[in-house]
Amino acid sequence: MADRITGSQALVRSLEHVGVDVVFGIPGGAVLPVYDPILDSPIRHILVRHEQGAGHMAQGYYWATGRPGVALVTSGPGVTNILTPITDAFMDSVPIVVIAGQVARAAIGSDAFQEAPTFNMTMPVTKHNFVIMDAAEIPEVIAQAFHIATTGRPGPVYVDLPKDVGVEEMDWWWPEDPGANLPGYKPNVRPHAGQVKKAVELITAAQRPVVYAGGGILKARAAEALRDFCEKTGIHAVTTLMARGALSDEHPLCLGMPGMHGSYTAVTSMQKSDLLIALGSRFDDRVTGRVADFAPHAKVVHVDIDPAELSKVRAADVPIVADCRLAIEALIKEFDKQERRREERGDAPVDRSAWNAQIDAWRSAYPYKYVAGDRPDVVKPQYVLERLNAAAPDAIVTAGVGQHQMFASQWWRFREPYHWINSGGLGTMGFAVPAAVGAQVGAPDKVVWCVDGDGCFQMTMQELITASVEGIPVKVAILNNGYLGMVRQWQDLFYDERHSEIYLSQDVPDYVGLAEAMGCAGFRVDTVDEVDSVIAKAMAITDRPVVVDFRIDPAEHVYPMVPAGKSNDGVILGPAFGQPEHQMAGDGAAPMTSGGEGEVEPPPEHPDGHMTLDKGGF
Amino acid sequence: MQRRRLKTLSVLVENQPGVLARIAGLIARRGFNIESLAVGPTDDPIFSRMTLVVDESQVHVEQIVKQLYKLINVIKITEFEPDDSVERELMLVSVRATPEKRFQVIELAEIYGGRIADVGADSICLELSGPPGDLDDLLDLLEPHGVSEVARTGRVALERARKATVL
Ligand SMILES: Cc1ncc(C[n+]2csc(CCOP(=O)(O)OP(=O)(O)O)c2C)c(N)n1
Numbered sequence A: 001m002a003d004r005i006t007g008s009q010a011l012v013r014s015l016e017h018v019g020v021d022v023v024f025g026i027p028g029g030a031v032l033p034v035y036d037p038i039l040d041s042p043i044r045h046i047l048v049r050h051e052q053g054a055g056h057m058a059q060g061y062y063w064a065t066g067r068p069g070v071a072l073v074t075s076g077p078g079v080t081n082i083l084t085p086i087t088d089a090f091m092d093s094v095p096i097v098v099i100a101g102q103v104a105r106a107a108i109g110s111d112a113f114q115e116a117p118t119f120n121m122t123m124p125v126t127k128h129n130f131v132i133m134d135a136a137e138i139p140e141v142i143a144q145a146f147h148i149a150t151t152g153r154p155g156p157v158y159v160d161l162p163k164d165v166g167v168e169e170m171d172w173w174w175p176e177d178p179g180a181n182l183p184g185y186k187p188n189v190r191p192h193a194g195q196v197k198k199a200v201e202l203i204t205a206a207q208r209p210v211v212y213a214g215g216g217i218l219k220a221r222a223a224e225a226l227r228d229f230c231e232k233t234g235i236h237a238v239t240t241l242m243a244r245g246a247l248s249d250e251h252p253l254c255l256g257m258p259g260m261h262g263s264y265t266a267v268t269s270m271q272k273s274d275l276l277i278a279l280g281s282r283f284d285d286r287v288t289g290r291v292a293d294f295a296p297h298a299k300v301v302h303v304d305i306d307p308a309e310l311s312k313v314r315a316a317d318v319p320i321v322a323d324c325r326l327a328i329e330a331l332i333k334e335f336d337k338q339e340r341r342r343e344e345r346g347d348a349p350v351d352r353s354a355w356n357a358q359i360d361a362w363r364s365a366y367p368y369k370y371v372a373g374d375r376p377d378v379v380k381p382q383y384v385l386e387r388l389n390a391a392a393p394d395a396i397v398t399a400g401v402g403q404h405q406m407f408a409s410q411w412w413r414f415r416e417p418y419h420w421i422n423s424g425g426l427g428t429m430g431f432a433v434p435a436a437v438g439a440q441v442g443a444p445d446k447v448v449w450c451v452d453g454d455g456c457f458q459m460t461m462q463e464l465i466t467a468s469v470e471g472i473p474v475k476v477a478i479l480n481n482g483y484l485g486m487v488r489q490w491q492d493l494f495y496d497e498r499h500s501e502i503y504l505s506q507d508v509p510d511y512v513g514l515a516e517a518m519g520c521a522g523f524r525v526d527t528v529d530e531v532d533s534v535i536a537k538a539m540a541i542t543d544r545p546v547v548v549d550f551r552i553d554p555a556e557h558v559y560p561m562v563p564a565g566k567s568n569d570g571v572i573l574g575p576a577f578g579q580p581e582h583q584m585a586g587d588g589a590a591p592m593t594s595g596g597e598g599e600v601e602p603p604p605e606h607p608d609g610h611m612t613l614d615k616g617g618f
Numbered sequence B: 001m002q003r004r005r006l007k008t009l010s011v012l013v014e015n016q017p018g019v020l021a022r023i024a025g026l027i028a029r030r031g032f033n034i035e036s037l038a039v040g041p042t043d044d045p046i047f048s049r050m051t052l053v054v055d056e057s058q059v060h061v062e063q064i065v066k067q068l069y070k071l072i073n074v075i076k077i078t079e080f081e082p083d084d085s086v087e088r089e090l091m092l093v094s095v096r097a098t099p100e101k102r103f104q105v106i107e108l109a110e111i112y113g114g115r116i117a118d119v120g121a122d123s124i125c126l127e128l129s130g131p132p133g134d135l136d137d138l139l140d141l142l143e144p145h146g147v148s149e150v151a152r153t154g155r156v157a158l159e160r161a162r163k164a165t166v167l
């Protein structure tokens, strides 16, 4: 007997089949048929206050669980509201599946109420998207959507479901193999043995090798393999903004974050290295600075599951298309083999003692450092982070975008992977609160601290209402400087302190009152000696969300810093190292731009003289 | 100006809704300049073939190919140099030709194996299919006679058959 059910029932049943336990969403006309069978499903639905929240929650849920996050929204504005998280997930290779209602098939293209060309709109910012025109296709499309989102280079997948397809009946079935009807999708996960051999030959010969570990390590669940590799070879690793915690910050071989606001040692060791072992990283402009000057003496071994990343920005001497974990394991095995051969020959290993001593010297000379405030009411953001980290060393931390994000990445000691969740590629203000909610849903037993800026907080804070009502006890530390601080930093440094449209006010809104109005506990910290006691109070509250308004020093700048488009040889260490502030203004100032994050340098020259156009549009 | 180096990409795709939009969107989004794009069915109804011509002196072909491969609906991409492929294109060209001048125009077309597609009182429409270079040449020769409209399909291509090895 055929099992006759509606398309909507098939959709919900399909989600159950792929193992979905939570969906973040908000209903509307076109998606109503799907909301009815949700009532009868064991899947937990979390009712968000804005679709952007649903998308970022799905991302946070992924990071905390390793399972794809799911969002459910209505047609038209429901989808346009979630385009930001979809794009964010695309840039950071985060597997989420967004399912949206659409107007009935016959109304598509007719400018019907709440009809938008959402299939077209999501096309360039998803790994793949579907529009389901027949209820019988639903199980296969859902199976394929999750398969595509989670395999290969992960990413967001969007599914458009016209309302009448959800109402139509179909005979339930479930595809055995989700990849069976995807003839064009066969991600290459196994490394090529010949390339692995060549890579290890470079690795064993290198005098100054550095591992450049990126987010791909975490996607591939390869943190353990990375640690084994570093320990076995004795090679240090930098962990990018997307890979903080991939190697513990406490590990003697971990050099911390590279890039624009990275540690001096991470940046400089890459600059001086003779071999970069790029594992799941993509030579992002925030890491490389001016590409032409980046790590000029280094050969490059580049491992990535996405062939299009290899030699996109920097030509790889040994490109390896593979899953990072499988590649690292293969590198370790090959390394053992070549080491045995070397011992048999009686050759000595390369002597890296001078290089290792150099790294140690940089580390002790140029740690992260700030000038402590001279009055008790000058609270430094770095100090808040140190104290928060001490109180909650095992917390999951989410961040928005701005100075607070960079301070958090610098000052938090990440000891484990998947404890740092942020928006790296798109740089989406408003990411932190909903991402924290999603992470807490996925990891109910963890402490989740959202480290947010006052500007970012105001973009998505309403999801704290969702959190209160649903009993999701996230903790929010607002590093309240009363400014769009990162933009202020750029105006201070590159625009002669001409402050244009960056002042927010530390007092309005009243964050404590606002927190309470949203059903959260609220605290405020004005002085250095309140920091610890208020953190302790916040830690003690576990039955509802907590918001702490940390009034921090608005004049603080993030250092070290390499101005956008400049060479990584020119790390500016800042006032803690006796360098005057504002030395970049006037002559030699970075190119003037209008955005907070400055400009992306023009596309690099391709080795044979042509421009690579992958960074510019037209 | 660097000399043009044309390269043909033959892209076998799944015949799915939106696949042309995916390819065109990717090309626009990544800022790849293309010379022409032709789309049509293949012997198998579940696949279509798109033939893209790019100028290698202007774009980084390897990146285009890699980015295209990331599209789930792209099955296979074959890169051709003009020398190892058979390339054809169809052109319709309308020439202002009074009855006195018509014969000259027709004669030119016939040299290239073109045909008359339509004749009017003071214009004639010619049809020519062949290697794209022939189409360019004929067009140059017709220009002095007064070309009023041109429509070209963009080139399609297949790999040249392997020739028997001569011992
Ligand atoms: C949605 C969005 N709009 C604008 C920006 C540009 N931008 C980057 S950082 C920043 C300031 C962030 O202010 P705040 O949240 O207070 O953080 P702070 O830098 O002060 O720590 C702005 C406006 C952005 N990244 N995202």
Ligand SMILES: [Mg+2]
Binding pocket: A453, A454, A455, A479, A480, A481, A482, A483, A484, A485
């Ligand atoms: Mg701020």
